[in-house]
Amino acid sequence: MADDKKQPKHKDGQVDYIRPFLNQFRGDGVKISSEPVWAERVEEIMANLPDDTLDDIVSRLRQSSENQFIDFAAFGEAHGLTPAETRLVDSIAGGLSVPEHAEANDISVNTARVHMQRVLEKTGSKRQTDLLRKVFGH
Template sequence: MTDQDDNSKAQAEQLDFIRPFLNQFRGDGVKLSSEPVWAERMEEILANLEPEILDDITSRIRQSSENQIIDFDAFGTAHNLTPAEIKMLDSIVGGLSVPEHAAAHNIAVNTARVHMQRVLEKTGSNRQTDLLRKVFGR
């Protein structure tokens, strides 16, 4: 294997490590990865990073993340959450309020409140802070 092959393999591994973190970034309450044009742009930017910059980004994420990527689907399955309730949970973890979630997903605020209430009930949480502790395993 050549040095170029080794570098390509290392870059691919770094990109695979970074992607889940990028998938949690939001703009106006919507995951950037859920918007095809933004997902494509993120991939384009990553593919064109200098190796030293990619190394630095990967290192910083590793140091700060401590494996804090949340598997919303697994959490949702464990608590029997619907897809709408998982979206609500994702928004709350991302820092949105219930009304902000409603606006970002074009649903009525009352509908979002019902989703939030069901998430709390299904997870056995009394408040959103309790819910966040469960999501982050604390």
């Protein structure tokens, strides 16, 4: 019986490790974690995976993401960014342009440009490439 209690805890730990990576994954340009239906489906799939499969996924994520996983919330907090500015940084790091971010987030391009200007000021970056170097730690 002790093993039965350990397995769900182990599985929960594996799922907890994988969950933040959902913020990095996109489907049709939209974060999977931002779409409740997608996020629920991924949670359902993960809950039904065998432990050895979850172990393999976690192992592969650890290997492939060393120094690549970006905690955008922590980056935003460290630089005094607002949630909207942090979302913009996440979008830019994910390959979207400022106008594409504006469209995806249902804001005006001018608003997104103001956010970008504030992000550059707060992070001490002169241009977006400087910002991306800071985000990716280069």
